[in-house]
Amino acid sequence: MTRPLAILRPAPGDRATLERVHAAGLAARATPLFTVGPLAWAPPDPAAFDALVLTSANAVRHGGPGLAILAQLPVLAVGPQTAAVAAAAGLTVAATGDSDLAALLAGQPPQRRLLWLAGQDRTASTHPALRQFIPVYASTPRPLNAAEAESLHGSVALLHSARAAQRLGTELDRHRVPRGTVRIAALSAAIADAAGPGWADRAIAARPDDTALIAAARRLAIDP
Structure with missing residues (x-):
């Protein structure tokens, strides 16, 4: 069976x-x-950050026009599927993890300025390099x-x-x-x-x- x-x-x-x-x-x-949809958000000045952290392909799919303003930032992707969607959207993937956010950030120096785009509901992280979190999509039950x-x-x-x-x-x-x-x-x-x-x-x-x-x-x- x-x-x-x-x-x-x-x-x-x-x-x-x-x-x-x-x-x-x-x-x-x-x-x-769940159903997934975009949230309204305003991109910050990309000059204030060194890289973009993406923990879901949905952040790319639902990032909207604001994502283009941040396209100059290299991407740290949590896994290969997120990396593939980011690359297909024209973003430059600098690092791809193979586990979770904590593992992805483990080698990042605390003085690095990282901007995290993710869903409204996400696992919290206290890594000092994460300078700002912006929810760009929501998963509704x-x-x-x-x-x-x-x-x-x-x-x-x-x-x-x-x-x-x-x-x-x-x-x-x-x-x-x-x-x-x-x-x-x-x-x-x-x-x-x-x-x-x-x-x-x-x-x-x-x-x-x-x-x-x-x-x-x-x-x-x-x-x-």
């Missing part, structure tokens, strides 16, 4: 993940838990209807963020779909922990990217 994978991330990331899952020979369905919640029964849910992990549990509990009928695959142990207890099984990606996440999910999807 092969369980379907449930893709919970918002568009357009859900489509990209769906294509990767199908390329891996697995079944999947997209059931986004999207309630599942009863049929969507029931469709997750027997699936392997892909968790790309702690917010999605928490939201998944909330929505299943609200519709009385037992957590014990769902397996979860997460980009990190912290994300899996955010989902809370009660899941049928869980797996952690070896790296924080879609390819590794799908590989982890495959181990849960194929029953002996």
Whole structure:
């Protein structure tokens, strides 16, 4: 028996993940838990900063015209997918991480002046090089209807963020779909922990990217 994978991330990331899952020979369905949209924001003087920190491709997708004003700043991207979207938008990627924000900033000197563009809800950081944070997009929770919640029964849910992990549990509990009928695959142990207890099984990606996440999910999807 092969369980379907449930893709919970918002568009357009859900489509990209769906294509990767199908390329891996697995079944999947997209059931986004959030909708993403731009926020109004004013770019600061780029001369006041040394580099731009991007922790999500959505900051590029929804950055709007203000992003062009900051295009002269080199980009520190949290991962390869964010780096690829930034490069495609004409930004110069100077460094690409392979873990999380803390790892990305670990080698940055405290006197460096970094501007962080991200979502309205983000994991806080106290690194001294982060001089300013500007939210440029927001992820709004999207309630599942009863049929969507029931469709997750027997699936392997892909968790790309702690917010999605928490939201998944909330929505299943609200519709009385037992957590014990769902397996979860997460980009990190912290994300899996955010989902809370009660899941049928869980797996952690070896790296924080879609390819590794799908590989982890495959181990849960194929029953002996």
